Amino acid sequence: MKILYYMGYELIEKIKQKEVTIQEIIQQYFERIEETEPLLHSFVNLTKEDSLKKAKELDKKLSQGKSIGRLYGLPIGIKDLICIKNSPTTCASKILKSFRPPYNATVIEKVIEKENAICVGRTNMDEFAMGSSTENSCYGPTYNPWDLERVPGGSSGGSGSCVASRQTIFSLGSDTGGSIRCPAAYCGIVGLKPTYGRVSRYGLVSYANSLDQIGPMSRCVHDSALLLEVIAGHDPLDSTSVNKPVEKYTELLNQPIVKEKVNSAISKLESLGAKTLEISFPHLEYAIATYYLIAMSEASSNLERYEGLQYGDMTDNLEGDVFEVFSRTRGEKFGPEVRRRIILGTYALSAGYYDMFYIKALKIRSLIKKDFQKAFEQCDAIVSPTMPTTAFKIGELVNDPLQMYLMDVLTCPVNLAGLPGLSIPCGFDNKNLPIGFQIIGNYFEENNILNLGYLLEQDLKIYRKIPPLKRSVKNE
Numbered sequence: 205m206k207i208l209y210y211m212g213y214e215l216i217e218k219i220k221q222k223e224v225t226i227q228e229i230i231q232q233y234f235e236r237i238e239e240t241e242p243l244l245h246s247f248v249n250l251t252k253e254d255s256l257k258k259a260k261e262l263d264k265k266l267s268q269g270k271s272i273g274r275l276y277g278l279p280i281g282i283k284d285l286i287c288i289k290n291s292p293t294t295c296a297s298k299i300l301k302s303f304r305p306p307y308n309a310t311v312i313e314k315v316i317e318k319e320n321a322i323c324v325g326r327t328n329m330d331e332f333a334m335g336s337s338t339e340n341s342c343y344g345p346t347y348n349p350w351d352l353e354r355v356p357g358g359s360s361g362g363s364g365s366c367v368a369s370r371q372t373i374f375s376l377g378s379d380t381g382g383s384i385r386c387p388a389a390y391c392g393i394v395g396l397k398p399t400y401g402r403v404s405r406y407g408l409v410s411y412a413n414s415l416d417q418i419g420p421m422s423r424c425v426h427d428s429a430l431l432l433e434v435i436a437g438h439d440p441l442d443s444t445s446v447n448k449p450v451e452k453y454t455e456l457l458n459q460p461i462v463k464e465k466v467n468s469a470i471s472k473l474e475s476l477g478a479k480t481l482e483i484s485f486p487h488l489e490y491a492i493a494t495y496y497l498i499a500m501s502e503a504s505s506n507l508e509r510y511e512g513l514q515y516g517d518m519t520d521n522l523e524g525d526v527f528e529v530f531s532r533t534r535g536e537k538f539g540p541e542v543r544r545r546i547i548l549g550t551y552a553l554s555a556g557y558y559d560m561f562y563i564k565a566l567k568i569r570s571l572i573k574k575d576f577q578k579a580f581e582q583c584d585a586i587v588s589p590t591m592p593t594t595a596f597k598i599g600e601l602v603n604d605p606l607q608m609y610l611m612d613v614l615t616c617p618v619n620l621a622g623l624p625g626l627s628i629p630c631g632f633d634n635k636n637l638p639i640g641f642q643i644i645g646n647y648f649e650e651n652n653i654l655n656l657g658y659l660l661e662q663d664l665k666i667y668r669k670i671p672p673l674k675r676s677v678k679n680e
């Protein structure tokens with residue numbers, strides 16, 4: 205059976221019908237990983253033995269008629285900044301090379317322990333989730349499955365490429381200013397940033413706490429809906445998680461009323477040549493500056509703890525006093541982008557500049573929120589491209605941080621407002637690179653945007669297309 209062809213929810217049916225075993229699935233996925241990983245570098249480590257062992261145990265339980273949870277042993281990639289007990293969680297940073305968390309993140313308790321997905325490995329990312337290309341990883345970059353000369357997007361680039369290239373069924377990423385939606389767009393898959401507070405952040409290594417959310421990535425909307433159903437919900441261990449019942453996202457897909465709306469919107473779009481209701485966002489032009497001021501300020505405070513003594517790995521050179529050792533540790537173990545952000549964030553928070561930068565950014569953040577609230581008085585969802593371009597080449601922007609920051613213009617406002625945003629593939633450009641379509645919903649209306657995404661996906665029918673894993677032709 206060509207296991208790789210099927211979506212997660214289809215394989216679950218086949219497992220239930222005993223047409224395929226979990227061991228066969230994991231075996232085939234590892235064959236695919238072994239064949240493609242040298243080209244892609246989606247993972248920072250793989251756990252084949254443990255995965256096969258768990259698959260065997262789950263098959264055994266199934267044959268005894270026992271329940272094995274909602275994720276049926278399907279293979280998943282976990283971004284390298286979500287804590288898994290006793291297993292390396294390095295945030296793609298030298299400073300956390302030897303970190304083994306003493307506990308599981310809440311999403312890991314749910315996805316791996318309770319509902320029994322099988323984690324095949326940790327996915328590559330920009331160091332501490334800072335970036336839009338996965339080039340800022342201490343392990344080196346990940347490559348885009350649609351064109352190996354290009355970036356997979358970031359910061360959850362490994363989580364994007366492993367799903368697109370069929371190394372896993374789905375993955376978990378985190379999104380502070382676009383890090384799920386950007387790689388979803390560049391890799392041609394589905395990625396959802398939930399409403400702030402919908403998913404517990406307990407055990408997610410913080411980049412910028414007031415913006416970070418964990419979310420699902422998959423090849424089709426149904427699989428993301430399924431994964432969201434598992435990870436969403438209140439967690440007493442995260443005071444920013446919201447106590448609101450979790451909807452049955454998978455059962456609510458394909459609702460007829462919405463379908464009519466989307467169908468007519470699509471035919472309207474076609475007949476009218478893409479004319480839609482335009483919404484104005486008076487403060488959008490300040491979004492990038494606001495986002496980066498807030499994200500860097502929070503990051504500088506979060507990353508203060510890594511001095512090598514209590515947190516993180518210390519430099520080998522212990523000459524000088526404690527401050528010299530601390531600075532040497534941070535200088536050696538943090539990459540250039542992380543250092544840049546710590547410096548800028550510290551500057552923005554320093555006495556004398558605090559009011560001018562940080563407080564101002566907070567004020568604009570609430571104006572951006574209001575812009576969205578006004579827009580949602582007129583519509584149910586806001587659509588836009590996810591990214592201003594398709595995947596750019598490796599090395600193209602990495603030395604031009606400001607240009608790289610501008611890539612987040614369409615995703616970061618959603619985090620500033622705390623809203624849910626979905627990216628689904630909506631077609632390809634003339635270089636055969638996927639284009640992401642972003643659907644932004646009102647607070648806790650994940651259901652609504654998943655539904656819209658699902659209907660568009662069913663109409664577009666491109667989600668089974670397999671990326672070529674080739675380099676683009678030279679002199680195109």
Ligand code: GLN
Binds near residue numbers: 381383
């Ligand atoms: N590219 C953005 C940044 O570098 C977003 C990162 C993210 O969402 N983690 O901050």
